Amino acid sequence: MCGFTGWIDWTDDLTKQYSILEKMTETLAARGPDASGTWISPNCALGHRRLSVIDPVGGAQPMVRTAGDDPFVIVYNGELYNAPELKRELEGRGRQFLTTCDTEVLLVAFMEWGPSCVEKLNGIFAFAIWDSAEHKLFLARDRLGVKPLFISRQLGRFVFGSEPKALLAHPSVKPEIGPEGLAEIFIVGPARTPGNGVYRDITELLPGHCAVVSRAGVSVTQYWKLESRPHTDDAAATAAQVGELLRDTVERQLVSDVPLCTLLSGGLDSSALTALAVRYYERTGQGAVHTFSVDYVDNDKHFKAHDFQPNADAPWIARMSSYLHTVHHPVTFDTPELVNALREAMLARDLPGMADVDASLLLFCREIKKEATVALSGEAADEIFGGYPWFHREDAMNAGTFPWSLAAGMRAELLAEDVAAWIRPLDYLGDRYLDAIGEVPRLAGEDDAARRMREMSYLNITRFMPTLLDRKDRMSMAVGLEVRVPYCDHRLVDYVFNIPWEIKTAGEREKGILRHSLEGVLPSDVLYRKKSPYPKTHNPSYLGAVRQKLLEVLSDGTSPLLPLINVKKIRQLAESDTASSNLPWFGQLMSGPQLFAYLLQVDMWLRHYKVAVR
Numbered sequence: 001m002c003g004f005t006g007w008i009d010w011t012d013d014l015t016k017q018y019s020i021l022e023k024m025t026e027t028l029a030a031r032g033p034d035a036s037g038t039w040i041s042p043n044c045a046l047g048h049r050r051l052s053v054i055d056p057v058g059g060a061q062p063m064v065r066t067a068g069d070d071p072f073v074i075v076y077n078g079e080l081y082n083a084p085e086l087k088r089e090l091e092g093r094g095r096q097f098l099t100t101c102d103t104e105v106l107l108v109a110f111m112e113w114g115p116s117c118v119e120k121l122n123g124i125f126a127f128a129i130w131d132s133a134e135h136k137l138f139l140a141r142d143r144l145g146v147k148p149l150f151i152s153r154q155l156g157r158f159v160f161g162s163e164p165k166a167l168l169a170h171p172s173v174k175p176e177i178g179p180e181g182l183a184e185i186f187i188v189g190p191a192r193t194p195g196n197g198v199y200r201d202i203t204e205l206l207p208g209h210c211a212v213v214s215r216a217g218v219s220v221t222q223y224w225k226l227e228s229r230p231h232t233d234d235a236a237a238t239a240a241q242v243g244e245l246l247r248d249t250v251e252r253q254l255v256s257d258v259p260l261c262t263l264l265s266g267g268l269d270s271s272a273l274t275a276l277a278v279r280y281y282e283r284t285g286q287g288a289v290h291t292f293s294v295d296y297v298d299n300d301k302h303f304k305a306h307d308f309q310p311n312a313d314a315p316w317i318a319r320m321s322s323y324l325h326t327v328h329h330p331v332t333f334d335t336p337e338l339v340n341a342l343r344e345a346m347l348a349r350d351l352p353g354m355a356d357v358d359a360s361l362l363l364f365c366r367e368i369k370k371e372a373t374v375a376l377s378g379e380a381a382d383e384i385f386g387g388y389p390w391f392h393r394e395d396a397m398n399a400g401t402f403p404w405s406l407a408a409g410m411r412a413e414l415l416a417e418d419v420a421a422w423i424r425p426l427d428y429l430g431d432r433y434l435d436a437i438g439e440v441p442r443l444a445g446e447d448d449a450a451r452r453m454r455e456m457s458y459l460n461i462t463r464f465m466p467t468l469l470d471r472k473d474r475m476s477m478a479v480g481l482e483v484r485v486p487y488c489d490h491r492l493v494d495y496v497f498n499i500p501w502e503i504k505t506a507g508e509r510e511k512g513i514l515r516h517s518l519e520g521v522l523p524s525d526v527l528y529r530k531k532s533p534y535p536k537t538h539n540p541s542y543l544g545a546v547r548q549k550l551l552e553v554l555s556d557g558t559s560p561l562l563p564l565i566n567v568k569k570i571r572q573l574a575e576s577d578t579a580s581s582n583l584p585w586f587g588q589l590m591s592g593p594q595l596f597a598y599l600l601q602v603d604m605w606l607r608h609y610k611v612a613v614r
Contacts, residue, residue: 003031004075005161006046033480058099070133074107078125081252137213143224143490145207164350179423187425228443243517249489250276258373264291266316269378291326296537297334335541348478355597362475380487383460385511453501546596560606
């Protein structure tokens, strides 16, 4: 995993602007702590920061290969899990290789097949390749958007990078936001609209898309999308296929030349990945699997069960680690660490994010990095298999909006009156929902119930899942840790998307088909444990800390946050005796402490980036 950046300019000689390229590249140092490289020509500048995972010696970037006298140059962030098969195919076509890294496989694949090479890739990736003979830049992003790629289109210029901070280091890209950006920050979040970069001049290359930049302009093409097809396998065959796809995916993603571990919460998703990893390690003689878990000081004293977190993780982590004989590393954080990390988490995203959940993940990844460079995570299983409570609640199913936006009206009331009139937040949210529903691939003959469940699956995979993938990428790469997400293998996602709901919920349980596929892999009590999400702190000291800091911001007349919000209402909330850690003020995803921490991040973001609102 790495970070890259660069730009194309048809109006200037970029060889005279090397200092800008260096500055842009350096902003991504955390993503690539092991090496740095640049390549520059009159019209194309490329910068790269490397985190060495495969072939540390031979995989330096930007990587250059020539066809005749003409160089092809690549900068790349990701992993190809089918690199060995692609390499054998390319060697059979007469291609030769100088390294054992997947970067060279990807570059040679492009030289052989051109833009259609993306259809052959199995992995998580974002990359850019400069074809000097054609004077074109080709960019692509993986099918599910695991790896980020931000872009800025300008007259005669095209700027790009793994994170917004790299683009903002270019003098032509300004930290400005308009009404859409504010709506994304205050209403649509945490699930940003795909492609929306929040900053006025920044967008994202969408998942499953590629682009060609030439003197004629920018041409964007979608090379992959979810498709609806009839599902012909019965429940038993479906479970067998899910199990085989997951096994193959995990084993492909266990390849690494540096220490690797798994994240273990004791839940179904992470326990499955860990169990499959243990089986593979035992079969290949690789020793014990190392596992990591996160918890918070005094969580055992203050935990209260609710729909989204029905039980605590600690006993289940101990159960699975003992059962699988892993080398387990528990990590615990206290309130001061979480509060202090809010700013660092915001800087990692270049935007306000998921508050304490971001902060704790960043701290967790930092501790993991001390022992490992690669980790496997159970991210995305709930979106793909239908595990969230909102898949099973009528109010969410019939709300006519995103299921995580049920309390958007309450959030809109937190905006200053003139700001709300300007951005029309609920109209904006409604339009984005209609856009999403309009994209859903339909299947002829489905009844209303099946049609609605297909819509819910599509919304979760294309709207909610990307924000969790973005969070996982940005918090992990901020400390130089590569996190792989086996449940996002496009073959698995494509197959599961078309499984009928009655088979997905086999045994009348959420994620029933996944549980069925793992029988014999996990002990039955873990196999049928109720879903529990990434843990957060329940310590009332956290509420007290973020509430006090927010009240200080509300009393600071220089805060750029104040003109945007209803200060009186938010002060009343912060001073309320009922602003407890388990009260869902603003929907299932933002309790009182999370709201206060989020507003603190917005204030930090506006100040640090000197964001202009206009």
